[in-house]
Amino acid sequence: MFPTDTLKDKSKLFLQILIPILITQLGMYSMNFFDTVMAGKAGANDLAGVAIGSSLWVPIFTGINGVLLALSPIVAQLVGSNKKENIPSAVRQGIYLSIVLAIIVFIIGYFLLDPILMSMSLDSNVSYIAKYYLVALSTGIIPLFMYNAVRCFFDALGQTRITMFITLIALPVNILFNYVLIFGKWGFPPLGGIGAGLASSLTYWISFVISLLILSKVRPFSLYEIHKHLEIPSLLAWWEQLKIGVPIGFAIFFEVSIFAAVTLFMSTYSTFTIAAHQAAINFASFLYMIPLSISMALTIAIGFEVGARRMKDAKQYSYLGISIAVAMSVICGAAIYIFDDPVANLYSSNPEVINMTKHFLFYAIFFQLSDAFGAPIQGALRGYKDVNITLLMAFISYWIIGLPSGYVLATFTFLGPAGYWVGLITGLAVGAIALLTRLVRLQKQSLNHPQLFTTEAKE
Structure with missing residues (x-):
C-alpha cells in the first residue's frame, strides 16, 4: 500500500489489490464448488450429503475466519501509521489464537455432530455421508485456520498476489484429490462425498506448508522475522484482536448460517x-466471492488510509469499491439469466434436479444484487474498525427479517421452497440500506475527528 492523490491512481492501486484477492477467493470457494459438483456426479445421495455437511461447516469456518480477519485492519493501520515494529507480535498472537479456535471447533464438533444430524429428517445414507464428510474435513482445520x-x-501488506499464488497451486491439487478419492482412482476405494472432505483436508495442509515457506523465505515477509522468534501467548493481545474479530466473525456467521x-x-x-437448492445456493455463493473480495480489498485500503488519517481518501475508496461491486453484480445477473441451463447441468444429470435448480437460479439474480451493496459496505466499515453495527444488522436482517419471512412465504404461499429465497433477498436489502446509512454517518465523523478512528473499534 502507498498514498495516492487522484481517483485514477486509487482505481489502479485498488484493482492491483482486488484482482489477486478475487482470484484467491474464487479459487478457495472453487474447492467447495468442485466438492459439490463432483460429489453430485457420484450420485444424488452424495450431493445431498455434501450439501448438508457444507451447510453445517461453512458457517463455522467463515465465522472463525471472520475473527481472524481482524488481523487485516490491525496490520493495515499499523502500516499506515508507520508502526511496523508492532506487526510481528500481532501476527504471532493471531496465529496462536487461530490454533486455539481450531481446537475449540474440533471439540464442539466431536460432541454435537451426531445429535444435530439425528435431529434432522434425513435419509440414512445422506446422514452417513454428511457425517463422515465432516469428519474427514476436520483433520485439516488446524492448518486451515x-x-x-x-x-x-500477507494481504494487509498489500501483497495479495502471494495468496493468489498459493490458491492457484492448491486448487488443481484439490481437484485431483477429489477425482482420486471420490471416484476411486489409482487403486483408492471410491469414497463418494466423504472423499471430497478428505481431499479438502489434504489441500488445507498443502496450503499451510506453502505459506510457512513464503513467510520465512520471501521478502518482505521474512524481514519481519515472525518465524524466528517465539513469544508467550498473550491473553491481552488475543483480547485486542477478539474485540474486533468477534463482531466480524458473528456478523459473518449470522449471514452464512442463515x-x-x-x-x-x-x-x-x-x-x-x-x-437443487444447494446447487443454486452454491453457484450464488460462488458469485458472492466478487463482492466479498471487494469488501476485503476495501478493508485493507481504508484501514491503510485511516491509519494515516487521510479520511477523504478513505471515503473515496469506499464509494469506488461499492460502484465496482454493483457493476459486476449487473453483469453476473445477466449471465445467470442467460446461462441458467448450462449452470444447472453442471450440478446434476437428473432432469427434476436441473429444472428445480433453474427455478432457484432466477431468485439468485436478485440475491447477488443485494449482496453487491451490503458486502462492500461491511468491508469499508471494518477498515474504520467499526464492527459492532455490522453484527447487529446481520442478526436483524437475516434472523429477524429474512428467515421468519422466508418461512411464512414458503409455508403459506404458492412460492413453496422458493419463499426462503425471497425472505433472504428481503433481509439482505434491509441490511444493506441500514449499513449504508451507518457508513455515511461514520465518514462525516471521521472527517471532523480523524484521531478517533485509529485506536479501537467504535460502538
Missing part, C-alpha cells in the same frame, strides 16, 4: 429439492 491468519498478514438454516428447513422436502 493457521493459514488464514498468515494470509491476513443459508444453513434454510437448508435444514428444506430437509422436510425431497432429496431432489435439497440437491
Whole structure:
C-alpha cells in the first residue's frame, strides 16, 4: 500500500489489490464448488450429503475466519501509521489464537455432530455421508485456520498476489484429490462425498506448508522475522484482536448460517429439492466471492488510509469499491439469466434436479444484487474498525427479517421452497440500506475527528 492523490491512481492501486484477492477467493470457494459438483456426479445421495455437511461447516469456518480477519485492519493501520515494529507480535498472537479456535471447533464438533444430524429428517445414507464428510474435513482445520491468519498478514501488506499464488497451486491439487478419492482412482476405494472432505483436508495442509515457506523465505515477509522468534501467548493481545474479530466473525456467521438454516428447513422436502437448492445456493455463493473480495480489498485500503488519517481518501475508496461491486453484480445477473441451463447441468444429470435448480437460479439474480451493496459496505466499515453495527444488522436482517419471512412465504404461499429465497433477498436489502446509512454517518465523523478512528473499534 502507498498514498495516492487522484481517483485514477486509487482505481489502479485498488484493482492491483482486488484482482489477486478475487482470484484467491474464487479459487478457495472453487474447492467447495468442485466438492459439490463432483460429489453430485457420484450420485444424488452424495450431493445431498455434501450439501448438508457444507451447510453445517461453512458457517463455522467463515465465522472463525471472520475473527481472524481482524488481523487485516490491525496490520493495515499499523502500516499506515508507520508502526511496523508492532506487526510481528500481532501476527504471532493471531496465529496462536487461530490454533486455539481450531481446537475449540474440533471439540464442539466431536460432541454435537451426531445429535444435530439425528435431529434432522434425513435419509440414512445422506446422514452417513454428511457425517463422515465432516469428519474427514476436520483433520485439516488446524492448518486451515493457521493459514488464514498468515494470509491476513500477507494481504494487509498489500501483497495479495502471494495468496493468489498459493490458491492457484492448491486448487488443481484439490481437484485431483477429489477425482482420486471420490471416484476411486489409482487403486483408492471410491469414497463418494466423504472423499471430497478428505481431499479438502489434504489441500488445507498443502496450503499451510506453502505459506510457512513464503513467510520465512520471501521478502518482505521474512524481514519481519515472525518465524524466528517465539513469544508467550498473550491473553491481552488475543483480547485486542477478539474485540474486533468477534463482531466480524458473528456478523459473518449470522449471514452464512442463515443459508444453513434454510437448508435444514428444506430437509422436510425431497432429496431432489435439497440437491437443487444447494446447487443454486452454491453457484450464488460462488458469485458472492466478487463482492466479498471487494469488501476485503476495501478493508485493507481504508484501514491503510485511516491509519494515516487521510479520511477523504478513505471515503473515496469506499464509494469506488461499492460502484465496482454493483457493476459486476449487473453483469453476473445477466449471465445467470442467460446461462441458467448450462449452470444447472453442471450440478446434476437428473432432469427434476436441473429444472428445480433453474427455478432457484432466477431468485439468485436478485440475491447477488443485494449482496453487491451490503458486502462492500461491511468491508469499508471494518477498515474504520467499526464492527459492532455490522453484527447487529446481520442478526436483524437475516434472523429477524429474512428467515421468519422466508418461512411464512414458503409455508403459506404458492412460492413453496422458493419463499426462503425471497425472505433472504428481503433481509439482505434491509441490511444493506441500514449499513449504508451507518457508513455515511461514520465518514462525516471521521472527517471532523480523524484521531478517533485509529485506536479501537467504535460502538
